Amino acid sequence: MHEIRQVVLETKATPEALSPGARRAYAELLKLKVGTCRQLLAAEPATAPGTLLVADCADFVALIISQDASQYEATMAAHDARLAVLEKTPANALRDYAQAEISLHQALSQIGFHHEVRGAWNLRRTAGLMQAVATRYPAFIPARKTLGLCQFGIGSLPEGYHWFLRLLGLRGSVEEGLRNLGLAATQPNDFQTESQILLALIRESYYKQGSESLALAYRLARDQPDNLLFNYLVVSLNKRQHHGDEALAAYRTRPTGPAYYPLGFVHHLAGDLLLYKGDYAASLAENEQFLREYRGDYYRKDAAFKLYLAAWLGGAPPATCERYRQQINLGGPLTIEEDIYAQRFYHDAQTLNATLTRARLQTDGGYYAQALSTLQQFRLTAATPARDQLEAPYRRARVWQGLGRLDSARADYLRTLRRSASLGEPAYYFAPQAALQLGYLAQAAGQRAAAKAYFERAVAYPKHEYKNSTDQKAKLALRQL
Template identity: 60%
Template sequence: MLAELLRNLRGLSQIPVRRVQAALGVVGWALVSGFIAPPQATTPATASTSLPAPAAVQLSPNSRRAYAEVLKLRLSPARELLRLELASTPTAPAPLLVANCADFVELVVSQDAGRYEALEQAQEARLAALDKAPASAMRDYARAEITLHLGLSQLLFRHLVMGGFHLRSGYHQMQDVVRHYPAFAPARKTLGVCEFAVGSLPEGYHWLLRLLGLTANVDTGLKNLALAAAQPSDFQTESQIYQSLIRESYYKKPEECLRLTERLRTQQPDNLLFAYLAMSVNKRQHDGEAALAAYRARPTAPGYLPVPYLHHMAADLLLYKGEYAASERENLAFLRDHKGRHYRKDAAFKLYLAAWLDGQPAAAVARYREQINRPGPTDVEEDNYAQHYYHEAQALNPVLTRARLQSDGGYNQQALGTLRSFHVTPTTLWRDRIEEPYRRARAFQGLGRLDSAWFYFERTQTVAGHRAPYYFAPQAALQQGYMAKNAGKNVQARFYFEKALHYPWHEYKNSTDAKANLALRELK
């Protein structure tokens, strides 16, 4: 398979290397974000959720305790629990899998290049140990899962050929596990997440999927995930998290996810991952106060894996509230502690906003702005947006910027109050003329005043026309599609989802197109 992949890569000589890197990054991030983030096409699949037979025993009691520690992001206690079990049974699938989960979580969360080589070698050693274990559902599942972890780790650190090879191999191995052990729920969990991630990639990346030999159907992925979420197993909670995150993020059905994350956080207040999930979901749902409450209540005792990204999220939430000095402190802490390359441009952009809106001296504002342009990847959309802002070199409008931040945090009445001071003049930029009605629309939408929101979403598209290289008009069309769909107006919803797809490049085109395509599939 490696030789085949290399031949295919050589055949792409007419395609810029940067495009291959970016596309592999999309595949990797789609799956990686599902593990930590971690995130149905016929109303999210809940029907027919029984497996052929009761699931087999999965984790040993000791491995189960260690896995619970991994989910809490307490990796040192988890590794200590596994140490004796692995010493006495070095080819046992359960402790090998949980040990690999701990390493994979460390790599994804820390993005520490200094730890990559050792953890990659440990993953390969576990695969070699599993080759000596007797065949079983757990053995085959652990091997497929670890292969996927290895591939995603390699993609994260831009070892593209080997990462693509292991991603492809693990995906096909997981398909084989489901075929041979249809009652084994954990395999359906992982396969379902993979199928959804692969099947929901934008059309522009289908050439890469063909290159890797990956095919997937979103509906099949959601069905497999629903089966795993409904079946009692050691991985049921993880399956339920994935399912609810997909419904919340891609199908605008947040209620289940909000209930689940709050229940998990209440049941396990010492679980840092569950605190992160509650913070993340409430942030996406524009409930800044709830997200900040989850951040402040997170466990902080020794023994937890450091998660610098939490500081970056908190910086956003404080920026929304207008607490600029506190936001600046949180982002500086993130940049100090974060060992990875992603979200650095976004952090610099947010530091620039905080300093600018706080009225800091021009030299401090300019210093943060220049940090945006430091070398670094733009794989994630937030970094891409920050870099695009830097290169566009157009001054932001302070009124619209404040209103945007307030609305992002759920402070919609304040946003409407801020927008009252916006006035169009002959020198007003075209971008600002488009953004102003969009900001009003989002604030009215957050307040549940949908007639007013619809009016301003429509005005956004009228002002933008069909060629504006900004995300306001396509996002307005996407939101109108959701509004029409929720009102049962499917023909109208289809019109607006298709309209969102037809806009040219903008900063969030990948995610906007993915959501519009999934919504269109659901309408079918």
């Protein structure tokens, strides 16, 4: 507490901050009004550190949202040009912070656009720069945001990446990362809202604190109804928390117009939400729009898979279903787990069970009563494939958990583990996820030894569709214990 109090006292005396004009431009950027942000910056001193930083944020946001490879080289050149100007600028906290933040934008862009080695080395440089800023200017709170994000991101990577981190000389700390992010989120600074959002997303994704994160998103969206980013957070977090109707309601009332940077990915989210609800024609339309507008490589396989599901469950002709299935196999990286899952579905030529698939989608949307009714139609026979034998109890467990019937959920999760063992532990995600959920349930009940055993069991399963994210969540939960 003494350190935090000292940092707060020093913060009040720190003169380096964004100019009023740069602050207004940054506020417009948070609304995803990239053009408005750039117009406001045109009236600011072109070589001021704050101007360069916010301008770089605008370019980074445009590149990451659009995923447009044709913008990549120009954006990299703009990063370099701004860093060259800052190198000639007198040192102060904002100048040094801008250098490190722009380096981070560059590293993340390189990694995202398949220049992983260059990006990793740049990330190493960024982590060092930001640590130096935090050490040299302990009262400059924005540095805690980026340093904390780097520390958490590096510290939470699955074990399979540790050799690479050691090679780069990168060391992370989940606890230090959360502490620094917490400082930036709770103390007044130009980037406090951004820090609050980052911390909320981490807590929701890794620490099961979805209610708190949703409350923040709703508060932000209520305070700024014209903010597309805050609306997107409400849509995305409700979707992740299985609140399908609430997510759709936010999507349908999102701010629109030419002032906003095109957010093609939101149509993919809507496609999922409508698929959960069983509105297959509308789901098809949203994912088709996503594929038309989106310029990136990621999520294309996943979108094609969802198009296939909507067509198949909606009773489309077999030729139409097959056309969407073949679309999964078109070019694109196997980087994110959703695309990996879709590609595996294609290559394995899986025959999905319509009842279990419909129940899965209903559960994902939070329509638990409908999902339970659907699952009652499933019948296990001697001819039932191993995958369906595992999926059935797992799906029931997810429904029971959603309905708050935790004893029934535990019983079906345990049934999933036993059946997986009896089948020779096939490489599906049902048993690892069942172990992870049993760990969470035991942790919530204060059963630390049981929770530890289940989290370790979740990590121990070999390669499956969601191993990276499952391992990451289980390892973070073990640290909490």
